[in-house]
Amino acid sequence: MQLFWTPASPFTRKVSIAARELGLWDRIEIRPTTWTLDWGYRTPAFTPGLAEANPVARIPTLVTDEGIPLGDSTLICLHLDEVARPKSLIPADHTARWRMWSIYAVADGILEAQIAMRAEMLRPVDVRSESFLAKQRERIVRCLDALEADVGHLAGDVDLAQITAGVALGYQDWREWLFDFRPGRPRIAEWYAEFSRRPAMRETEPRETPTA
Numbered sequence: 015m016q017l018f019w020t021p022a023s024p025f026t027r028k029v030s031i032a033a034r035e036l037g038l039w040d041r042i043e044i045r046p047t048t049w050t051l052d053w054g055y056r057t058p059a060f061t062p063g064l065a066e067a068n069p070v071a072r073i074p075t076l077v078t079d080e081g082i083p084l085g086d087s088t089l090i091c092l093h094l095d096e097v098a099r100p101k102s103l104i105p106a107d108h109t110a111r112w113r114m115w116s117i118y119a120v121a122d123g124i125l126e127a128q129i130a131m132r133a134e135m136l137r138p139v140d141v142r143s144e145s146f147l148a149k150q151r152e153r154i155v156r157c158l159d160a161l162e163a164d165v166g167h168l169a170g171d172v173d174l175a176q177i178t179a180g181v182a183l184g185y186q187d188w189r190e191w192l193f194d195f196r197p198g199r200p201r202i203a204e205w206y207a208e209f210s211r212r213p214a215m216r217e218t219e220p221r222e223t224p225t226a
């Protein structure tokens with residue numbers, strides 16, 4: 015398997031953690047990609063091979079052992095989970111599984127809002143939309159409040175919802191233009207303090223992506 019990757023992307027971090035938790039990381043060849051800082055508002059010069067594998071030209075993109083490109087982190091996690099069986103990050107029980115996917119979608123919504131904000135923050139200040147940024151911030155607040163209310167379901171064996179929530183909270187901490195999620199949310203603050211100690215979380219702490 016080959017993974018088009020950067021150290022900054024939260025969607026890529028999700029996949030990188032899932033692969034580690036499933037014991038598959040060593041089976042993946044990493045294809046580092048570079049991104050010029052204008053990627054948020056114009057087509058950048060793509061790292062060779064990325065757009066050829068995935069015309070959407072986003073990361074993460076995984077090329078499976080069969081040569082099938084998968085250009086979406088959820089699909090990649092599903093693929094890795096299938097390859098790793100009997101290990102799994104998806105609960106077997108019907109209700110637990112759909113509870114997990116429900117929380118996963120909320121945490122993934124935070125990632126989408128964070129990356130939409132990142133793209134907007136990369137635009138020149140005079141064309142940046144404050145109302146667009148505020149809308150994303152309000153979405154993040156709603157989703158964080160939902161995670162706070164649902165923290166009891168972020169328990170037990172590690173799963174894809176826990177991983178995605180951990181990545182979302184980690185990104186919130188990393189970017190200085192995002193707010194501290196902890197005030198008023200003591201339960202996810204405590205949960206994250208514990209979850210972020212996992213080796214897979216420590217090994218994937220975000221760093222700036224090279225531009226060339």
Ligand SMILES: N[C@@H](CCC(=O)N[C@@H](CS)C(=O)NCC(=O)O)C(=O)O
Pocket residue numbers: 023024025026053054071072073074085086087088129
């Ligand atoms: N839904 C996709 C989102 C992937 C995504 O937005 N990736 C960002 C980096 S975090 C990207 O490659 N952006 C480049 C662009 O939009 O040009 C997933 O889950 O993989």
